[in-house]
Amino acid sequence: MxxxxxxxxxxxxxxxxxxxxxxxxxxxxxxxxxxLYLSSSGICSARVAPIWYLSAMLIVFPMMVYLMQKVPEFWKVFAFTFPILYFGHKGVNTDRAWPNDMARALxxxxxxxxxxxxxxxxAKQxxxxxxxxxxxxxxxxCSALFAIYVSVLNKxxxxxMxxxxxxxCVLMISGVTYSSCIKGEVFKFLGKLSMPMFIFHWGIGSLANILTDNLKQRFLFYYIGTLLVAMLALGITRFLKQNEFRTGKKRTA
Incomplete structure (x- = not known):
């Protein structure tokens, strides 16, 4: 909200x-x-919270969990086939109108x-x-660098993608590469920082569009602003958690 x-x-x-x-x-x-996550339903255009999220959480996700538990072998075949058919037909930048965005979420x-x-x-091999x-x-x-190259330069x-x-994802999760050896507080911090960056990046980008028409200035404002706001949010969250620990009083939403 x-x-x-x-x-x-x-x-x-x-x-x-x-x-x-x-x-x-x-x-x-x-x-x-x-x-209420009802944007893009034909009532109004989506700005922040399109209906695909509601569809993904209340329709796609429960159905996926059910199929994975009841018919796991079928789900393996489906999980392999459906993304190939969908992205092969639609491409990555697909139509975001509902119900296509629900299919994209699936x-x-x-x-x-x-x-x-x-x-x-x-991992078992x-x-x-x-x-x-x-x-x-x-x-x-090479896959990571090429993905960055494609997305940043819009190739x-x-x-x-x-x-x-x-x-x-397969190589990182499996732990069979040298990236599995990368550990430390810095990477934990980056992981924690990613969530507030995701939450605030849209608002920062919109503000950048209002403040300047210069593309380079927009990019600087967007990236630096998102990083600073995310770090501020992380600091506030940490302060609140420490205060909660000292006082023993839990915060209520």
Missing amino acids: IAVLLQYIIDNVDYLFTGDIHSFIRSFIYAPYEI ACMALGTLAYLCAEFL NVEKKIRKIILSGIEI DYINI ELLFFII
């Missing part, structure tokens, strides 16, 4: 600068649909479970030979 309201405030803050309070309040007319979840199953299988570990580590690094190979994602 906070993310939705923040997005609406950022998008319509110009009304406040001009003193048009009525238009500012009126601009929130579709906010309840966003908060394809992504199926691909994720397939990556885990393949990683589990690979004997990869003791150093040369095999070096080769697999090389494949992992024409965007449709292989799902394949790169699959390769990287």
